[in-house]
Amino acid sequence: xxxxxxxxxxxxxxxxxxxxxxxxxxxxxxxxxxxxxxxxxxxxxxxxxxxxxxxxxxxxxxxxxxxxxxxxxxxxxxxxxxxxxxxxxxxxxxxxxxxxxxxxxxxxxxxxxxxxxxxxxxxxxxxxxxxxxxxxxxxxxxxxxxxxxxxxxxxxxxxxxxxxxxxxxxxxxxxxxxxxxxxxxxxxxxxxxxxxxxxxxxxxxxxxxxxxxxxxxxxxxxxxxxxxxxxxxxxxxxxxxxxxxxxxxxxxxxxxxxxxxxxxxxxxxxxxxxxxxxxxxxxxxxxxxxxxxxxxxxxxxxxxxxxxxxxxxxxxxxxxxxxxxxxxxxxxxxxxxxxxxxxxxxxxxxxxxxxxxxxxxxxxxxxxxxxxxxxxxxxxxxxxxxxxxxxxxxxxxxxxxxxxxxxxxxxxxxxxxxxxxxxxxxxxxxxxxxxxxxxxxxxxxxxxxxxxxxxxxxxxxxxxxxxxxxxxxxxxxxxxxxxxxxxxxxxxxxxxxxxxxxxxxxxxxxxxxxxxxxxxxxxxxxxxxxxxxxxxxxxxxxxxxxxxxxxxxxxxxxxxxxxxxxxxxxxxxxxxxxxxxxxxxxxxxxxxxxxxxxx
Numbered sequence: 001x002x003x004x005x006x007x008x009x010x011x012x013x014x015x016x017x018x019x020x021x022x023x024x025x026x027x028x029x030x031x032x033x034x035x036x037x038x039x040x041x042x043x044x045x046x047x048x049x050x051x052x053x054x055x056x057x058x059x060x061x062x063x064x065x066x067x068x069x070x071x072x073x074x075x076x077x078x079x080x081x082x083x084x085x086x087x088x089x090x091x092x093x094x095x096x097x098x099x100x101x102x103x104x105x106x107x108x109x110x111x112x113x114x115x116x117x118x119x120x121x122x123x124x125x126x127x128x129x130x131x132x133x134x135x136x137x138x139x140x141x142x143x144x145x146x147x148x149x150x151x152x153x154x155x156x157x158x159x160x161x162x163x164x165x166x167x168x169x170x171x172x173x174x175x176x177x178x179x180x181x182x183x184x185x186x187x188x189x190x191x192x193x194x195x196x197x198x199x200x201x202x203x204x205x206x207x208x209x210x211x212x213x214x215x216x217x218x219x220x221x222x223x224x225x226x227x228x229x230x231x232x233x234x235x236x237x238x239x240x241x242x243x244x245x246x247x248x249x250x251x252x253x254x255x256x257x258x259x260x261x262x263x264x265x266x267x268x269x270x271x272x273x274x275x276x277x278x279x280x281x282x283x284x285x286x287x288x289x290x291x292x293x294x295x296x297x298x299x300x301x302x303x304x305x306x307x308x309x310x311x312x313x314x315x316x317x318x319x320x321x322x323x324x325x326x327x328x329x330x331x332x333x334x335x336x337x338x339x340x341x342x343x344x345x346x347x348x349x350x351x352x353x354x355x356x357x358x359x360x361x362x363x364x365x366x367x368x369x370x371x372x373x374x375x376x377x378x379x380x381x382x383x384x385x386x387x388x389x390x391x392x393x394x395x396x397x398x399x400x401x402x403x404x405x406x407x408x409x410x411x412x413x414x415x416x417x418x419x420x421x422x423x424x425x426x427x428x429x430x431x432x433x434x435x436x437x438x439x440x441x442x443x444x445x446x447x448x449x450x451x452x453x454x455x456x457x458x459x460x461x462x463x464x465x466x467x468x469x470x471x472x473x474x475x476x477x478x479x480x481x482x483x484x485x486x487x488x489x490x491x492x493x494x495x496x497x498x499x500x501x502x503x504x505x506x507x508x509x510x511x512x513x514x515x516x517x518x519x520x521x522x523x524x525x526x527x528x529x530x531x532x533x534x535x536x537x538x539x540x541x542x543x544x545x546x547x548x549x550x551x552x553x554x555x556x557x558x559x560x561x562x563x564x565x566x567x568x569x570x571x572x573x574x575x576x577x578x579x580x581x582x583x584x585x586x587x588x589x590x591x592x593x594x595x596x597x598x599x
Contacts, residue, residue, distance in 0.1 A: 044076065044077060044078050044079050044100055044114065045074050045075070045076055045077075045114075046074070046075055046076075046077050046098075046100065046114045046115070046116055047072045047073070047074055047075075047113070047114065047115045047116070047160065047161065048065070048067055048072065048073045048074075048075055048115075048116050048117075048118070049067075049071075049072045049073075049115060049116070049117045049122045049124070049183060050067035050068060050069060050070065050071055050072075050073075050117075050118075050119065050122070051070065051117055051119050051120070051121035051122025051123070051183075051185065051214075052069060052070070052091075052119050052121055052214070052217055052218045052221070053069050053070065053218055053221035054069055054218055054220070054221060055067060055068050055069055056086055056087070056088045056091060056119075057086070057087045057088070058084050058085070058086055058087075058118060059084065059085045059086075059087065060075065060077060060082060060083075060084050061077070061082060064087075067118075070122075070183060070185040070186045071183070071186055072115075072161050072183060072186075077100070078100075079100045079101055080099070080100065080101070081097055081098070081099045082097070082098055082100075083095055083096065083097045083098075084096055084098065084116070084118060086118055091119065091217050091218075092216060092217065093118055093119060093217070096118065096150060098116060098151055100114055111155065111156035111157075112153055112154070112155065112156075113152075113153070113154040113155075113156075113157045113160055113181065114151075114152070114153055114154075115146075115151070115152040115154065115181070116150060116151055116152075117149070117150050117151075117152075118150055119150075119213070119217050120148060120149060120150050120213055121210070121213045121214050121217055121218070122183060122185070123145055123146075123147055123183070123184055123185065123194050123198065123210065124145065124146035124147070124152065124181060124182070124183060125143060125144075125145060125146075125181070125182050125183075125184050126143060126144050126145070126146065126154070126157075126179065126180070126181050127141060127142065127143045127179065127180045127181075127182070128141065128142040128143070128177055128178070128179045128180075129141045129164060129177070129178055129180070130175050130176065130177050130178075131167070131168050131170060131175065131176045131177075131178065132170070132175045132176075133170060136421045136422075137175065138175060139175070143201075144201065145197065145198055145201055145202060147198060147202060147206055147210055148206065148209055148210060148213070154181060156179070157179050157180065157181050158178045158179050158180060159178065159179070159180040159181075160180075160181050161181065161182060161183060161186075162180075164178065164180055190224065190351070190352055191214075191224035191225060191228070192224050192227060192228055195207045195210065195211055195224075195225070195228040195232075196228075198210060199232070204232055207228070207232065208229065208232050208233065211225035211226075211228050211229050211232070212225075212229070212241075215229075215241070215245075219245055219248065219252060219255070220252065222245075222252075222254065222255070223254040226242065226254055226255065226258040227258065229241065229258075230258055230261060230262060230265075235262060235265065235266030235267075236266070238262050238266075239259065239262045239263065239266060239267070242255055242258050242259035242262055243259060245259075246259060250288070251286065251288040251289065251292075253288050253291070253292065253317070253319055256288075256292050257292070257295070257319075260272055260292070260295060260296060261518065264517075264518040264519060265516065265517070265518070268515075268519075268522060272296040273293070273296050273297055273298070276289065276292050276293040276296055277293060279292075279293075280292075280293050285313070287309070287310040287311070287313055287315060287316065287317040287320060288310070288317055290306045290307075290309045290310040290317075290320070291306065291307060291310040291317050291319050291320045291323060293306055294306030294307045294310070294323065295323070296519075298519065298523075300538060300541040300542065301541075304324075304327055307320050307323040307324050307327065308320075308324065310323075311324065316347065318344060318347070318348040321340055321341070321343060321344035321347075321348075322344060322354070322357070323543075324340045325337045325340040325341045325344065325357065325361065326357075326543050327543055328340060329357075329360075329361055329364060329546055330541075330542070330543045330544060330546070330549055330574075331540075331541065332364075332570065332573035332574050334361065334364045334365035334366075334576075335365060337361045337364070337365070338361055338362060338365050338367065341354075341357065341358045341361055345358065355374075357546075358374075359371060359374060359375075360546055362374070363395075363576065363577065364546070364574075364576045364577075366576065368395050368398065368399050371395055372392055372395050372396070375388055375391050375392045375395070376392065379392070384416060384419060386412070386416075386420070386428065389408060389409060389412040390409065390428075390431075390432065392405075392408055393405040393406075393408050393409045393432065394435060394436075394439060394579075396408065397435075397436055397439045397440060398439055398578050402436070402440065405436070409432060413425060430449070430453050433449060434446060434449045434450060434453070434458070435579065437449060438578075438579065438580055438582075438583070439578050439579065441583065443465065443583070446462075447462055447465070447466070450462045456475050456476075456478035456479045456480075457475075457479060459471065459474075459475040459478075460472055460475035460476055460479065460486075461580045461581070463475055464489060464490070464493050464581065464584055465580075465581075465583070465584055467493070467496070467497060469493065469494060469497050469499060469502065472490060472493065473490075473502075476490065482509075483513065484510045484513040484514050484521075484548075484551075485510075485547075485548060485551045487506045487507070487509040487510035487513070488506075488507075488510045488551040488552065488554075488555045489551060489581060489584075490502075490506040491503050491506045491507040491510060491555055491558070492551075492554055492555055492558055492588065493584075494506060495558045496588065503558075507528060507529070507555070507559075508529070510525075510528070510555075511525035511528055511529050514528075520542045520543065520544060521544075523539075523542070524539070524542070524552050524556070527539065527556065527559075528555060528556065528559055530559075534556060534560065534563065536556075536560075536563045536566040536567060537566070539552075539553075539556065539567070540553070540566065540567070540570045546574075547574075547577060549570075549571075549574060550571050550574050550575055550585060553567040553568070553570055553571040553574070554567065554568070554571050554585060554588055554589070557571070568589050571585070571589060572589045575589065
């Protein structure tokens with residue numbers, strides 16, 4: 001019997017298992033996604049940022065956290081609604097409710113950054129930079145600011161509140177973009193710079209609102225914001241704003257200083273002296289009031305006495321030291337000025353403006369080694385800062401150490417070859433070589449380099465040095481910024497060239513600008529134009545921005561030949577900065593006598 005093949009029927013085991021496993025895997029993956037989304041939601045990290053210069057505490061869900069000045073604190077709060085409260089009532093921050101919510105199923109794939117700024121005073125900087133094999137191939141950095149809100153939700157950020165890495169891996173030599181969010185204040189960016197950046201990017205009104213927020217929340221640390229608003233607001237509105245802080249006790253010195261400056265600028269007819277004399281009479285031992293009266297009295301002997309009192313008690317005033325240092329600097333008492341600044345810096349924290357004055361005083365006192373040491377300290381903090389190595393190099397040139405200066409700058413270029421494109425390096429080298437030629441007195445090389453690399457400012461300097469007044473006038477017309485010193489310099493040069501009509505014209509323009517400043521500048525303007533007779537001794541004791549006084553003294557010497565010796569003697573002592581127009585001033589101070597300059 002022949003066997004007949006038979007088909008055996010039954011279950012497809014492999015197919016059956018696949019049908020079971022596939023849904024199981026899907027369910028498992030979904031389970032992981034759901035668990036991951038749940039976990040992320042329950043442990044959501046929120047960055048709480050303090051934008052003020054003082055600490056405060058925040059309460060979230062019954063737990064208190066300390067927020068340090070100009071810093072962030074990462075806190076796990078979970079998604080959903082939560083309320084935060086601020087303990088410090090003087091900050092005037094009301095309780096706020098924040099809702100953090102992302103889609104459950106896509107939560108694991110959505111990279112979101114949540115930032116809460118309870119005080120609404122912080123400036124947040126978003127940047128996108130590009131890494132490339134060759135720095136010159138990288139597109140320009142993109143940036144924007146986040147401002148005037150208490151809650152921000154940002155898309156994926158590569159680096160949150162940490163620095164960019166110096167380098168990253170670049171597959172196939174491609175250009176890679178990386179994003180970052182930072183708190184500029186935490187990285188030492190001066191508030192004035194922050195306000196200017198916001199103004200440029202977001203408009204003046206946005207910057208004004210930011211500055212006002214700081215005044216409201218942190219009036220004790222509002223110095224820079226008051227300074228910014230003095231330039232950004234209308235006079236009457238600013239005086240009203242500054243006046244709101246005058247009754248605060250203890251006295252807020254910077255509010256009074258800015259109020260005084262605004263009154264001087266916008267209401268020059270108003271006499272501040274009786275107002276502050278009355279305040280001091282009511283509290284005669286108050287160092288803040290002693291200093292503030294010293295700022296507005298016209299008797300310089302009394303002013304200096306008041307400044308000295310403000311630093312003589314158990315609680316010396318920082319601003320008093322600053323005023324004394326400026327007085328000594330303006331009187332060419334450089335050693336006294338250095339000692340006063342050092343005493344101030346030993347007792348008080350100092351900002352960039354304080355250190356800038358200290359550096360200028362050290363230069364005036366010819367303490368070049370001390371100055372280089374200070375700059376080297378700055379370079380250790382910021383090794384990539386080209387301006388610092390340039391400053392060190394220029395000081396070395398001033399000391400006659402030209403080769404050391406060349407090596408210092410050249411070494412910096414070698415060490416930072418990847419940071420600065422070749423075109424930018426050539427431009428920096430040109431600036432360095434032009435300044436080096438002037439500092440070493442090589443006017444022939446200086447002139448030739450300016451002829452090859454002209455700008456309106458350089459052309460003006462060269463024309464003044466050559467005595468070519470028509471070229472100086474032409475260069476002046478092309479200059480964007482024309483301050484009083486430019487016009488005073490042109491007045492002096494015109495007097496030297498016996499061009500009386502032009503001299504009067506530019507003196508008038510200088511005085512027009514000076515009259516917009518405070519009483520010292522207005523007094524000088526009146527003297528220069530013959531409205532008031534100058535007292536040389538009193539004029540020489542007045543305090544100005546350090547180099548401005550030389551322009552003023554030489555201009556007065558030109559206008560009043562019978563008093564010239566007094567003005568020129570002081571100007572000669574102050575003319576220690578070797579940069580332009582040092583040599584031009586030297587030619588005036590050394591060679592021109594009263595008989596040579598026709599009046």
